[in-house]
Amino acid sequence: MLNRRQFALSSLSAASVSITGPAWAQGTDSFPSKPVTIVIPYAAGGLTDIIGRAISPRLADKWGKPVLIDNKPGGGTTIGTGFVSRAPGDGYTLLLTAFGYIGNQLMLPKLPYDVKALTPLTNTSDSPSVLYISPRLPVKTLAEFVAYGKANPGKISFASSGNGSSPHIAAEMFAGMAGIEIIHVPYRGNGPAITDLVGGQVDALFDSPATMSYVPTGRLRVLGHGYANNNPRLPGVVPISKSGVPGLEKFEAGGWFGFFLPSSTPEALQQRLYTDIRAVLEMPATQEALSKAGVDPRLMTRTEFAAYLQHELDRWGPVIRGRNIRAD
Template identity: 30%
Template sequence: MQRRYLLSLGAATLASAAALAPFAAQAQNFPTRPIKLVIAFPAGGPTDITMRQLAENASKILGQPVIIDNKPGAGGTLPAQALQISQPDGYTVAQIPLGVFRLGYTTKINWDPIKDISYVINVTGYAFGVVVPADSPFKNWQDFVNYAKANPGKLTYGSTGTLTSPHLTTELVAQKAGIQLQHVPYKGSADLMLAVVSGQLMAAVDSTGFAPQVEAGKLRVLNTWGEKRLAKFPDAPTLKELGYDIVQNSPFGIGAPKGTPPEVVKKLHDAFKQAMEEPSYVASLGRYDMLPNYMSSAEYTKFAQDTVVREKAVIEKLGLAKAP
C-alpha cells in the first residue's frame, strides 16, 4: 500500500510539474508580444502625456511595444477593474490612482483592491491646486471663501471625477472653512481645463495639468496642496499656510492582475524602473511639476495597504461611506 501511495504521489507531482512547465516557460520568455497599459484618464491630459513617454521608454527596454489604452471615468478606477478580468500573464497592466484604495468604502465591488492586484511599481504622483479664470474676481483664496460664505452652494468648481483626490480634498477644505460648494465632475484634465478657461466653471481643482493655462495667462492659481510651495507657482500659498492642516499629493503606479508570476512582475518592475530614470520621462513630468516617485513592488504593496486604512477615515469623515 505504501509503495502504491508513493507511486501515485509521484505521478501527481509529475503531472503538476508538467502542467506548470509551459506557464514557467512563458514567464521566462516574457514578453513575446505587445503589452497593454491601461490608464485612468483621457488622451491629451498630463497623465496620458507622461505615461505615453514612460511606455515608449519601457518598449525599448522590453523589446515589445507598450500600448496605452485610455479608460477614463468612474473616479479613475476603471483600469484596476479591468485587471480583474485580465489574464495574469503580464500582457495587461494598469495605472492605479489613489481612488482605487477608497473604492471598497464607496461602492459595492466583488474584488479586493489589496488582494486582487499585483503591485508592480510606483512611478510618480500628482501635485494639486485650485485655479480660477484669469479675469475672475477671486484674486486670492480669501476672496473665494468670502464669496462662498455669502452664496452657499452657488460657487461651482470642477474636478476630474467624483470621489477622486481633488474632489474629496476640496470637500474637506470646504468643511473646515464652513462653506458649501457645487461640485461638477469631468472625465479628465483636458475637458476640465476647457470648462474653466471658457468660464463654464468658477474654479477647478486638479493636478498641475493646469500649468500650461496658467503660464499662458488664462488661469490664476489660488493655492497648492503640497508640503511646500511649488517652484513653478511660488506666489501660490499651500493649504497649510492658509491654516488648513492638509497635505495632499497622490502617488500612482502600475499594477498587474492577481496571480501574475513573480518572474513577470520582476521583469515589468525592472523595465519600468529603468524607463522612469530616462531624462525624457523626467522632462515630461517636469512640464506638470511632477517628479519621479519610485517604490519597489514590496514598498508599493505596503503603501497600498496603508492607504486603504487612511482613506477609510477620510470617507467616513465626509459621510460618503456606502450603506452596509
C-alpha cells in the first residue's frame, strides 16, 4: 500500500528472531503431522481467496500434508478473524486477511475478539488502488475529473465493495484531499461494483490492476493509481500523488494481504511457519501466480510487518474519523 522502504529494518533478519524452548525447537521438525487450515474471512472468489488458493498447494507440497482453505465471510471479516483468534496456538490454524484487520479496529466500537490474541506473521503481496471511471463522464484526465467534481458537487458517485472497505476509504480520502463532494455507493463485493461501473450506473471506483482489462476496450478509463512510484504492471498510468493536481501530493492507497496466527503459538513454531511460508512466497511459480491475480508479491519480516500494520492504523485513523466512515 505504501513504499515499504520506510519500514525496512536493515538490522533485522529471519535468523535474528529468537527461538525459545528447546522442546518446541525440536518439535517443529515434525510439523505438520496433520492438515493445516488457512482461514480466509472473505467470500470465495475474492482477491484474498485467490491469493490463498495460489499459496496453499505449494505449502502442501512443502509440508507433505494438505493445506485447506476455509472461507468464513461475514461480520466485516470479524467472524473468520475471531475464529482464528480463539484457535489453539498449535500452528494448524492460520489467518490470511487484508484491510479489514485494520479497518475493524478503527470503525467498530468494540471488536468481538481480542486483537492481541493474533500475531502478524508476514505479508504476501500488495496492490495499488487504481482509479477507474465510466467513459460516460466528460473527462479524460485526473485534473479534469477533479475540476468536474468541483463544478458538480455531490454528483460523482463512487462505488465500493462495501461500507468501510478499502475502496470506500480510498475514495473518501481522495475526495477530502481533492476538495470535492462525492456520493458513496456500497456494493456487496467488487464484482457487482465493477459491473455497474462498466454499465454506467456509477461514475468511479478504486480497484486493483486486474480491472485494467476493461480499459483497452474503452469500457472504462483509468486516471491514476495509489502507489507512490510508477508500477511496471501499469504502464502509462501515473501515480495520483505525481499527477500535479493540487491537494493530492500525498495520496497513497492500496491493498495488502498477510498471514496471522494465534499469539499463543510458541515462538519456535511461529518462526518455523514464517520461514516455510516465506520460502513458498519466494518461489518464482508463486510470485507468477500472485502477479496473474493482479497483486505485487511483497515480503516483510515479522517485525517489519508488525511495524507496517501499526503505521496503517496511524495513517487511516484520521481519515476514517474525519470522514465519519462506518462499517456495514
